[in-house]
Amino acid sequence: MLGYIVRRVLWLIPVFVSVSLITFILMHITPGGPWDTATARAATPAVKAAIKAKYGLDQPLPIQYVDYMWKAVHGDLGPSFSSNVSVTSQIEQGFPYTAALGMSALLISMLIGIPLGMLAALRHNGFIDQLSIFVVTLGISVPSFVLAITLILMFSVVLHVLPFQFSRTNWQSWIMPVLILSLGPIALFVRLTRSSTLEVLSEDYVRTARAKGLPAGVVNIRHVLRNALIPVITLLGPLAAGLITGSFVVETLFGVPGIGKMFVASVNKRDYGVLMGSTLFFTLIIVFFNLLVDLTYSFIDPRIARG
Amino acid sequence: MASQAPAFQGVALRQIPKETFNTPTQLALQRFRRNSLAVGGLVIVVLFAVIALTAGFTAPFDPNYQSSTAQNAQPGTFNEEIGKVNTLGSDDLGRDVLTRLMYGSRVSLAVGLVSEGVILLLGVPIGLAAGFFGGVVDNALMRFTDIMYAFPDLLFVIIIVQVFGRSLFVIFIALGVTSWVTMARLVRGQVLQVKQMDYVLSARSIGARSMALMARHILPNILGPIIVLVTLGIPGAIIAEATLTYLGLGVDPSTPTWGTMVNAAFQSIYSHPEQVLFPAFAIGVLTLSFTFVGDGVRDAFDPRSK
DSSP, rough: OOOHHHHHHHTTHHHHHHHHHHHHHHHHHOOOOGGOOOOSOOOOOOHHEEEEEEEHTTTTTHHHHHHHHHHTTTOOEEEEEESSSSHHHHHHHHHHHHHHHHHHHHHHHHHHHHHHHHHHHEEEEEEHHHHHHHHHHHHHSHHHHHHHHHHHHIIIIIIIIISHHHHHHHOOOHHHHHHHHHHHHHHHHHHHHHHHHHHHHSSSHHHHHHHTTOHHHHHIIIIIIITTTTTGGGHHHHHHHHHHHHHHHHOOOOOOOOOOOOOOOHHHTOOOHHHHHHHHHHHHHHHHHHHHHHHHHHHHHHHHHHH | EEEEEOOHHHHHHHSGGGGGGGOOOHHHHHHHOOHHHHHHHHHHHHHHHHHHHHHHHHSSEEOOOOESSSSOOOTEETTTTTTTEEEEBOOSSBBBBHHHHHHHHHHHHHHHHHHHHHHHHHHHHHHHHHHHHHHHHHHHHHHHHHHHHSSOHHHHHHHHHHHHSSSSHHHHHHHHHHHHHHHHHHHHHHHHHHOOOOOOHHHHTTTTTHHHIIIIIIGGGGGHHHHHHHHHHHHHHHHHHHHHHHHTTOTTTTTTOOOHHHHHHHHHTTOOOHHHHHHHHHHHHHHHHHHHHHHHHHHHHOOGOO
């Protein structure tokens, strides 16, 4: 078990090196840079050289990379190319919003998705099952911005009940962003809970529990739910990735000052400092969630660590 | 039965109607045809394909023609400059919404097909090699997928498109390049199962070489899951492209795509809500239809999955 954990954590090092190296190389073969925008004043060669020297851009690429990673490990993701605020402090400012939205969406999608998926399986082919299939299809196959626009048209434009612009202090302005962010995760939770519950329902130990006369509620919770929830844990990895890309759309749409909006803006401004730093940060989150999933899973199901 | 003369048995065999000898493919087709949602989805997809192919001569306007007098026209307004009706209205630059929707379907359909093509070309051979030969190829593939799974797909596509230029071609390739690992992993897993089968062993024992084994005995038997993954991947690719262009990170805004139309019309959602509704609706209908088709194909190939 301990060996598995150590191996699993050590494996993170090559993942990080590869992701950062790929991003770093991509950023440096890109034609154009921050001073190629239409609004920037033409810089003299002397000024350009001075700026390059200041940011270490005159060094050979491998040295730049090692230098960048060394600072990144110590929490310094370097300067932003388009503002005076460093990448680390930009992330520090934006991340609380993104995390709050993401965690609310995660919580809501669990509270809705898991019971709905389980009920759908218990009433296989019944009304709730049909409803759950509808929710899954909608959540997975319709882009979140299309659903968002439908909600905005309904609640902001026509009915005027929910504000369209996000503001930290107005709780009503949180409703639509959280709802839209949670639609995809709800669909994933429903789908996986439903299929794993259906599988568990056909197990021998469930039949045994029923046969010995246990009440349906006890069987459903103690025998079915407990076992059906094990594979649902694996969803946390893809969900972390989904919530990050979801935040690009939702934060841009509603004007949330989080790191999703920051990332989209940095692409438009060709701010490679922010782009590189936020990519590393997103990878860190996803890798952390995947690690959490693997360790929890090997704890619940020790066969994983042995195999 | 035992009392029957051998001569009659031959006759009886020939009289058995042909339909009872259905191949698995025919059975799958039958199951697909009985699924009304899937058939309905297929009809809509074909309809969009016809629109996309004929947009050049059936669209009422030129997609980039900007009317100087009819900007933000309501649906059904008569355009006096051209002498035609803006059936779905015009946008803030006076371009016909219906025409741009028709041209936009080309991009969405092409995204689905080309990126899935790239996924097939990369994922199937690599997955086959990894599953069949194992060893170094297999190890490299598994480690590489671990790395790719640490990158959110859309993030990687955004970076690639940013680096290699915001053209449709780059977007198609980027979507394919980021998603082929899923295909490779699926093919690898299927190959590992199928290569244990007796018919593969017997083919090997009569001297079939690796290439023949893979092409004639393994690949045909794992086509089902591959087709399912491809059809279910198409709406994902369409969504990714639309989201990218919607965020303003995709193609040039003058290109008529549904994502750019939503992006542009979103600015005036309060004054002209219908302009954002039409392209958003088109994206939703097309991706839903593809999903219905994909679900139908999956249920047809694997009836137990329901």
